[in-house]
Amino acid sequence: MTPRSRRPVRQRKPRGRSLVGQRYDVVVGAVAHGGHCVARVPVDPSLVEEAGHGRHETRVVFVRHALPGERVTVEITEGTEGDRFWRGDAVAVLEPSPDRVTAPCPFAGPGLCGGCDFQHVALPAQRRLKADVVREQLRRLAGLDVDVEVEAVPGDDEGLRWRTRQRYVSLPGGARGMRKHHSHEVIEVDECLLEAPTGPVTAVHDVQFDVADGGFWQVHPGAATALVDAVLExxxxxPGESALDLYxxxxxxxxFLRDAVGPDARVVAVEGHAGAVRLARRNVPGVVTSAGDVGDVLRTQYDEPFDLVVLDPPRAGAKRAVVEQVVDRRPRAVAYVACDPAALARDVAIFAEHGYRLTGLRAFDLFxxxxxxxxxxxxxxGHA
Structure with missing residues (x-):
């Protein structure tokens, strides 16, 4: 489980007059990757022509705090006349979805804390939305039609109190806050309802793992066990098979691979973070460990065949260079652990170029x- 990096806030170059604050009544379309839904708003054709994009009567808006099928008033939060798309918040719900609920947290909503995308959505519907996103990314980027069900994982309280590592922004006078969506602006909060009452759970199936303070470990209490079980499945x-554990x-x-294949089998672990590698040597004695960029290590080492490979890359995915090194080892099976469905779909498409097909998929509601x-x-x- 390699450390996940936080995406920086992207600033787009203004292209014409700002539309921030403009409001439109729209019917919300499908959910999209990133915690928003897609809607279209009418655009003055003369303005579009002046911006150099030709005549288009509508513009895509990525809307937060909405649900598919709802009619809402959307307020533009990012966008200028010349942009290909805008971003906005649903500031009024004119015709609600049956899946809409009152957010349990008073700091969740338009203009407030940006940490939660779906507090206004009933928990079963949240999982259906996530399944729709995974399905759409695989269809669009890998050309696959896959049934997806997002599974609940024990360890949260109806979707709350699961974040075992929480960060607040310190404010003057001892107060604390959270950042707004796509912003460095901070709002003061009393507490985050996602914060768990205890720290990270670093035991899996009665095996205790040493983890550095601040080092990466899944924040949902049930995550590590669920992922181990899914990978082994x-x-x-x-017994006797060789395994390569990447990232x-x-x-x-x-x-758990070492326990399954036996002490005499070859298990190799590659990780880019030197501190994590030192802990891995302590946690898994007898496994061959290597510190370094996964792509660089595979280009020069461990070039023999492996029966099994685990891929658990950061959010950007494994990418072509690593995928091609994996298939060069000719594993009979690869377990790919992905925190971003778009990156997963892109890498699945690369695997397919080399004759590897997606033969199973499980999705988990760890967040x-x-x-x-x-x-x-x-x-x-070899699967068609």
Missing amino acids: ALAPQ AGVGLFSR PMTHHVECVARLEP
Whole structure:
């Protein structure tokens, strides 16, 4: 489990007059990757022509705090006349969805804390929305039509109290705050309802893992166990098989692969963070560990065949160079742990170029109330 990096706030160059604050009544379309839904608003054709984009009568708006099928008033929060798309918040709900609920947190909503995307959505519907996103990314980027069900994971309280590591912004006078969506602006909060009453759960199936303070470990209490079980189910490791654990973190998957294939089998763990590698050597004695960029390591080391591979890359995905190094080892099965469905779909498409097909997929709701979803995909060679 390699450390996940936070995406920086992107600033787009203004292209014409700002439309921030403009309001439109719209019917909301499908959910999109990123915690928003898609809507279209009418645009003055003369303004579009002046901006150099030709005549288009509508413009796409990515709307937060809405649900598919709702009629809402959207207020533009990012966008100028010349942009290809705008962003906005649903500031009034004119015709609500049956899946809409009152957000449990008073700091969730337009113009408030940006940490939660779906507090206004009933929990079962949140999971359906996430499944729709995974399905759409695989269809659009990998050309696959896949049934997806997002599974609940034990350890939260109806979608709340699961974040075992929480960060606040310190404010003057001892107060604390959270940042707004796509902004460095901070609003003061009493508490975050996602924050768990205890710290990280670093034991999995009665095995305790050493994790550095501030080092990466899944924040949902049930996440690590759910992912280990899904990876072992996907790979079905047999005694004597060799295994390669890439982006291995502190050795979570390596530990259980070693137990499954036996002490005499070869298990290799590769991780880019030197501190995590030191902990992996402590957590999984007997496993061969290597510190360095995964792509660089695979270009020069461990070039023998491996029966099994675990891929648990950061949000950007494994990408072509690593995928091609993996298929060069000719594994009989690959378990790909993905925190971003778009990156997963792009890498699945690269695997397909080399004869590896998606033969299984499980998705887990490890981040309730947000748009994030974790997937475990199985890839095998020679399947049509």
